[in-house]
Amino acid sequence: MKIVAEPGVPQVVVTREFRAPRELLFRAYAEPFLVKRWLGPAELELVVNQLDPRHGGRWRWTHYDKAGKGYAFHGLYHGDPTPERIVQTYEFDHAPGTVYLNLITFDERDGVTTLTQNTVFFAVEDRDRYVAGGMDRGLRASMAKLDELVNRLAEEAR
C-alpha cells in the first residue's frame, strides 16, 4: 500500500493492488453486507446505516468501539458508482462542516486490480487532521481485510 500526502497540498492518494477482478472490489464497496466485513480498524465494529449507490444516493456508516461509542460518517454519491469508479462526499459527525470528496478507481490488468483512493479537502489543515486521526492504521487494517474478502469471493466464484 502506498500513501502520498504532500506538504501543502490538501489531498491524500492511496494505492494498493489486489489479485482479484475489479467487479469483486466494487461489490465490496457497494453491498452493505460486504462493506461491513472489511471497512475500518480491526477493533471497531461497523454498522452500515444507509448505502444507496446511485447518483444523489446517501450513505452513512458508524464505527463502534468496545464501549459502544459510535463514530459516524455520511455523505452522497456523485454519479452512479461503477466497477470503474466511485465518487463520494464525506463528513464526520464529530467534525461537522468539514466536508471532503473521495474518488475511488478500480483499474484491472492481467487479473490484478489497482485500487486508487484520491481524497481532496478544502484545507491542508483538514487533510492533516484526517491523516493524524489514525488514517494510516485504519487503512492498513481495512485494506488487509478487503484483500482477504475479495480473495474469498474469488475462490467462491471458481
Next chain:
Amino acid sequence: MKIVAEPGVPQVVVTREFRAPRELLFRAYAEPFLVKRWLGPAELELVVNQLDPRHGGRWRWTHYDKAGKGYAFHGLYHGDPTPERIVQTYEFDHAPGTVYLNLITFDERDGVTTLTQNTVFFAVEDRDRYVAGGMDRGLRASMAKLDELVNRLAEEAR
C-alpha cells in the same frame, strides 16, 4: 476580487467583498430566478434547469451562447445550504467524470460580506483546465453582476 491558484495544488480560492448582507448573497445563490440574473459570462444566457438547495438536492444549469449551443453543469448539495455556507459537487457535461467540490462561505462584518469560493479538484490538471477555460473572465463578469444584483435587492429592501 482575489484569485489564488498555487502551482501544484489542485485548488482555486476566490474572494470578493460585497456591501450587502449575506442573506441577500445567499438568496442570489439559492433562488433560481436570481441565479439567472448574475451567473456566467455576459454574452451567455443562463437557464437554471434544476436547483434544489438542500442536502442531497440536485442542481443543474446551462449557459447558452448566441448560436444556441449549451454548456451544462450539474451536481449535488452536500448539507443544507445556509447564509453561512454552501457545499456543492460539480461536473461539466462536456468533461464527464471530472468532478470537483465547491465551498462558498459568506462572512458578514459591519455591513460588508466577504464571499469565498473554495474549489478543490482530484488533479492539478483538472484545476488547470478549469482555470484555462475562461474562469477568470467568467468570474469577473459574474461577480460584477452579482454585486449589482445584491445592491438592487438591498435598495428594494429599504
